[in-house]
Amino acid sequence: MLSRTADHLYWMSRCTERAENLARLLDVTYQMSLVPQTVDAEERNWGAILALNSLESAFAVSFDRVTAENVLRFMVADSHNPSSIISCLRSARENARAVRGTLTAEMWESINVTWLEMRTQNFDSILAGGVSEFFDWVKRRSAMTRGVTFGTMLQDEALSFIHLGGKLERADNTARILDVKYHVLRPNGDEETTDFYQWGALLRSLSAFEVYRKVYRDVITPARVAELLMLREDMPRSLRACTAGIARALDLVANAQSAETVRRAGLLSAQLRYARLDDIMAHGLHPYLTDFMDSIFDLGERINSDFLATAS
């Protein structure tokens, strides 16, 4: 397969996944903002979303205050913000368009229709229609694209690069959400101040609320949330599940120069597989997640140079 084709597939998948994760995060934050809270808390919650994507300074260029509406406007429909939902969907579609010959007709149609429908919207029409309805739409379109992808694509190298992009993006997103929310929610490291609603919201943003109940059958504690989102093999958005998926996909596409990348992906996956929560917490969750995100970034760079780069 052409390196450039693999590159487009990989980014198409990353952008689709990113749009979905963003919709989840924004939706939950929005839902939470409906619960009575102080102006301080509102600013902290919405500011965390900007911090999550390192967008504070880009945001400050166009907006003077961190409010629910401003952050939503910036993260949903601002096409100058490369991390906004509209930008992710556009980019997913541009990448798909560049390799539409490699996609099945249903896949291309799904991604193209998502973009065509997105294009008819602006922030005011989204507000008027209800932001939660909009986020549902994003998740639904993403689910649909994923469904036709796995339901129609030949299971060859192309699909492996789609897997690789999706899993890498998801691993990064889960780690970021956990890292930022953990700090917002436990600024003092004080176990007693656990806010049921906020932790519930975090779980919901990762479709993990029901999963948590099913797995633990107990009250929500930060440590268990961290365990679920990092170390559970059977939780599809956990770091462990994502890294296992990355390692599997890399095994399938391995080439003459990728041995070190395959090794590092395998190592990362094994580390999560055999990690103990107590050790992580003793080491500190934030440094641990920072290391993890660095490893994911490193893998992304290595995948790029081993498989995707078009410069010789």
Place this chain on the structure above:
Amino acid sequence: MSAAFFNEMADAAGRPRPHYQAYADWLAASAAERIARKRAEADIAFRRVGITFAVYGEEAGAERLIPFDIIPRIIPAQEWRGLQAGLRQRVRALNAFLHDIYHSQEILRAGLIPREQVENNAQFRPEMIGVDPPGGIYAHIAGVDIVRAGDGEAYVLEDNLRVPSGVSYMIEDRRMMMRLFPELFSLHKIAPVQHYPDMLLENLRTVAPRGVVDPTVVLLTPGAYNSAYFEHTFLAQQMGVELVEGRDLFVLDDVVYMRTTQGKQRVDVIYRRLDDDFLDPLAFRKDSMLGVPGLLSAYRAGNVTLANAIGTGVADDKSIYPYVPEMIRFYLGEKALLNNVPTWMLRKPDDLAYVLAHLPELVVKEVHGAGGYGMLVGPASTRAEIEDFRARIIAAPEKYIAQPTLALSNCPTFIDGEFAGIAPRHIDLRPFVLSGSSIEMAPGGLTRVALRDGSLVVNSSQGGGTKDTWVLED
């Protein structure tokens, strides 16, 4: 004026011509609501599938749908056989001409075409002198534009020998017609066209460099912002070959490779949809980001086939067009089967004087222009536009040719807007002629229709649409 136009569907008395009779009966018996619904369905389907083309000069990346008309253009078998013979002859002669001017130049030495007309032509590539492409084929894919004038006779308007486009619409229009109106295909014996990508792939494989047994064919595109990008992806997918951009290829020791996730892979045949100028920044335009450095050298070494060859533009240039009947006589010893449109060459003082005196009735074209840009249609222009063009001609007469305004034939077409309904619109025909070990073509071609009332310009960039083209079998 309108009496002078040939009507494809009806004769002078307004009765359907025999080959249109079954269709006319069907149309008369079809409920208007059903037709309207089907037209809307076609529109939605084309947009969903993304059969669009980018338009130059509009917002970057803007995509527009090429309007599709549901009334087919029907050609009887007998007439198609005549056209086919004429096209074969013409393309053979054009390939012979290209081989000649890049080798012994006999036609120039015989004095049939002025030497400077060829050698000073911007499309003439001295790099190609002495190069021997496999099979002596230069124009592997030709898109020859044919119109029918008031007398009912077919004329060749131009020979597109560089990177002719539109064949994907020929195939998609057929697919759409079969989906919308399957019953029409049991009422008529319509020659199929969907095998064109197979013919093309077969053709490209037969022109691989000598000694290559199982050639790797790729399609080279300028990229997603090219107006014909849809077609590039379509053809690559239908042929099952890689769609590559310049940056996907590189040349090592005069051999072309593509970069793959498993390392480098050798490329034998490049169906390129990129103009000569952009092919190789080392040989042609230095600023080209779209090409492959070293490609010309690999090509000259005979390690890769380019289809079409470099330097074919000199044969489809409007200043060379008037000599095509001469070429047919010279190389084949035959009389041209297809008519050429009488053409005034404004570099000749007599022709210039005549044309300047008759601008309001003529069509003037830039010698190197294409796509309906940079032309004057006298009868459809205002005085100011004509005077503006006159100044441009006088400033550089050698850059223009002129032709009588052809009364392009009409075909009934659905139109929207204030006078919604069926109205006559002018059409042309672009058959796609493939040259390899033999000369093949899919029956018919792409019919383009000028949707604006009275317009004679069918180019999609100028608001033209397309129709399915039926060649009826006996």
